Amino acid sequence: MPIKKRPAPRPETADDGQVRGRFSRTRLWLVDMDDTIFNASAGMLEAIHRRMEAFIAQRLGISIEEAQRVQKDYWRQYGATFVGLERHHGINPQEFFDAAHDFDLVPYLKTPTGKGRLRAVLKAMPGKKVVLTNGPGKYAHEVLRLLRLEGVFEDVVSANDMRLCGLWRSKPDALLFAHMASRFGAPLRQTAFIDDNPNNLMPAKALGMMTVWCRGLRNALPVSAAHPWADLVVDNLDELVRSLPKKSA
C-alpha cells in the first residue's frame, strides 16, 4: 500500500477566516523589532552579545564564559539581560545599554524584503503601529532611521520606558502589556502583538490581545508550525500583510 504523503504543515493555528477577519480590524499593532522588523540574527545580535559579555565579565569580575552564562540566564529569566543585572547587581541599565548597543549599526542592517518594501509593508498594516522592544531607545531609533522607517510608527516603547511600579519590567512581564494597552487606548481585542520569541506572546494572549509569532528571521527556532499562544504564525511581516483580508470582514 503506497504511503500517503502528509501535506506540509500550514502556518495557521485556528480558523483562518475568523482569525484573519479579526486581524483586519486591528486598531493597535505592538511590533517587536529585533528579528521581527529586521534580521537581527544576521549579525546584529551577535555583535551586541559580544559587548554584553565583555561588560558583564568586567563589571562582575568573571570570565567571558561565565559572563555568557549570566547573560543567557538573565535573558531567559527576565526577557532582557539588563533587568537581571539591575535587580541582582545594582547595575544602572543606561550604563549597560551604552556599553552593549553604542556602535556602528550600519553593517548589520539587512532585511529580507528591502528597505523601501519594508516601509510599504508596515504602512499597509491597518491601524496604529508602535514598536515594543526590549532594546534601548537610542538603539531602536537608530535602527528605524537606518531602515528608513521614520514616521511609520506612532511611538517607540523601549527598555528605557520599562520602569513600572518600582521595577524594570521587560517583555514578557504581564504588567508591561497591561500598561501598553492603557497607554495607547486601544481595546484589548483590537490590539495585536507581534514577536519572534513565542514566550513573549503569552501575557498578551492572556490579556485578550491577538498574537502573531513572526518566526522566519530568527536563528535556531524549534521546528513548529503552531504555538499555543500564537493566533497567527508567519515568517515575516510581508507574509502577515499579504494574508490579511483587503476589507474588514
Ligand SMILES: [Mg+2]
Ligand atoms: Mg525579537
